[in-house]
Amino acid sequence: MLEKISSLINSCDKHGLASLLRSKGARPFIHRQLALRLITAAVIISLLLAVVVFVLEYRRLGKQVNNRAAEVVSNFNDQIQRLGLTLEYQQEEVRQELKMLLIAGKSIPAAGKLVYASIYNLEGMQVAAEFDSKHSQIVTVKELAKAIEERLRNKPISEQSFKQIKGTPFIRLSFPLYDSFGNQSSSIEGIFEVSERARQEVTSRIARSVSGAIATVLLTTIILYPVISRLINQLTVLTENLVESNVETLRVIGSAIAKRDSDTDSHNYRVTIYSVALAEKIELKPKIIQGLIKGAFLHDVGKIGISDQILMKPGKLSEEEYEAMKLHVQHGVDIVTQSEWLSDAVDVVGYHHEQFAGGGYPAGLKGNAIPVNARIFAISDVFDALTSKRPYKEQLTLDTSLEILSQGRGTHFDPVLLDSFLEISTPLYEQFANGTNQVLFKRMEFIILKYFSKEYRYGDDDQSV
Numbered sequence: 017m018l019e020k021i022s023s024l025i026n027s028c029d030k031h032g033l034a035s036l037l038r039s040k041g042a043r044p045f046i047h048r049q050l051a052l053r054l055i056t057a058a059v060i061i062s063l064l065l066a067v068v069v070f071v072l073e074y075r076r077l078g079k080q081v082n083n084r085a086a087e088v089v090s091n092f093n094d095q096i097q098r099l100g101l102t103l104e105y106q107q108e109e110v111r112q113e114l115k116m117l118l119i120a121g122k123s124i125p126a127a128g129k130l131v132y133a134s135i136y137n138l139e140g141m142q143v144a145a146e147f148d149s150k151h152s153q154i155v156t157v158k159e160l161a162k163a164i165e166e167r168l169r170n171k172p173i174s175e176q177s178f179k180q181i182k183g184t185p186f187i188r189l190s191f192p193l194y195d196s197f198g199n200q201s202s203s204i205e206g207i208f209e210v211s212e213r214a215r216q217e218v219t220s221r222i223a224r225s226v227s228g229a230i231a232t233v234l235l236t237t238i239i240l241y242p243v244i245s246r247l248i249n250q251l252t253v254l255t256e257n258l259v260e261s262n263v264e265t266l267r268v269i270g271s272a273i274a275k276r277d278s279d280t281d282s283h284n285y286r287v288t289i290y291s292v293a294l295a296e297k298i299e300l301k302p303k304i305i306q307g308l309i310k311g312a313f314l315h316d317v318g319k320i321g322i323s324d325q326i327l328m329k330p331g332k333l334s335e336e337e338y339e340a341m342k343l344h345v346q347h348g349v350d351i352v353t354q355s356e357w358l359s360d361a362v363d364v365v366g367y368h369h370e371q372f373a374g375g376g377y378p379a380g381l382k383g384n385a386i387p388v389n390a391r392i393f394a395i396s397d398v399f400d401a402l403t404s405k406r407p408y409k410e411q412l413t414l415d416t417s418l419e420i421l422s423q424g425r426g427t428h429f430d431p432v433l434l435d436s437f438l439e440i441s442t443p444l445y446e447q448f449a450n451g452t453n454q455v456l457f458k459r460m461e462f463i464i465l466k467y468f469s470k471e472y473r474y475g476d477d478d479q480s481v
């Protein structure tokens with residue numbers, strides 16, 4: 017990934033950031049994401065449709081079986097009435113008729129057959145029961161029948177229920193039986209085995225419906241993809257231009273305040289590079305690092321509001337002048353909070369003069385009450401001040417600079433962050449403290465690509481300096 021980004025950076029000077037982002041950045045990433053999401057949505061919708069079709073078809077099967085069984089039971093009821101059989105006194109005759117009912121059930125190939133039937137009087141007492149004794153799964157059927165009887169002992173059940181045994185669906189059915197005056201005299205409970213033909217018909221209907229649904233969803237996806245893709249292309253162009261404008265604005269404002277403060281762009285670049293290196297060392301979230309980059313660039317933007325007399329004064333500031341100078345923090349906050357894109361810079365801009373033990377300004381915050389980005393930046397800013405040549409001071413050596421930094425451990429600086437910074441300070445110093453503008457610029461382009469282009473925003477784990 018590092019080599020890939022480096023090659024991109026090398027061409028950045030020629031083509032500019034926006035064209036680079038356009039050619040290598042966000043679009044392939046977004047199109048891959050779009051295709052992936054559409055396919056995922058198509059698969060999920062197809063699966064949901066499959067489940068719905070499966071449930072509907074099984075309900076349809078239940079209804080079909082119920083209707084066929086109701087016909088058979090109705091004929092049985094007519095036969096009982098025709099023969100004038102009474103449940104109390106002619107149980108053997110009723111049992112014989114039940115046996116006939118089971119035989120009659122075999123003549124319904126489109127639905128299945130009754131494999132068990134029993135009659136209960138209105139008090140819930142079993143009057144007669146009969147099995148299909150030649151059934152290949154007679155043991156299973158008897159177990160099911162036993163379960164029904166136990167449930168009926170507790171309370172009557174009228175719902176239809178399915179039970180799948182060794183791939184064969186059995187349906188429990190319940191119908192009322194009537195006397196010749198039309199009054200309910202008893203009820204019949206049965207277990208119905210769904211026929212192979214009925215099962216095949218259901219399977220075939222499910223397969224047809226699901227493949228039709230999948231084909232519809234896929235076709236819709238194929239038709240929609242180019243439409244959405246074109247819209248995303250238009251949106252991406254606008255977004256890329258916006259990102260480029262925002263980053264350029266960041267550079268211009270940072271550069272403007274550097275010139276106002278008799279400083280150079282290189283200070284802004286270095287403090288940003290050092291801050292990002294420390295943030296990556298402590299594995300800060302990329303979203304937070306975005307705010308850190310903006311804040312590092314614009315940390316002293318509020319100095320625009322400080323008079324030349326104070327800002328340019330060569331000697332020491334009076335107490336009154338120092339108080340006026342402190343206002344640059346509030347001026348900075350006022351400026352960055354006017355832009356939504358810059359508003360996450362406020363953690364650095366508003367708190368970069370706070371000190372860990374509470375001796376800073378403007379609020380005198382202590383410890384973790386100071387935003388982490390401000391605690392990071394405070395270390396980077398002082399490190400760069402010590403290791404740079406300024407009009408009023410010479411460049412200090414790395415050892416001397418680190419010694420001075422360490423004196424502020426726990427007072428000026430967050431001790432944990434300072435310890436982490438000391439671990440990476442040597443390579444940072446060697447690479448950037450005396451780095452040319454070109455070296456600093458290329459590193460800045462690397463950072464901007466990494467954190468502000470869609471493709472690399474959160475994808476690169478490289479933390480080398």
Ligand SMILES: [Fe+2]
Binds near residue numbers: 315316369
């Ligand atoms: Fe400042």
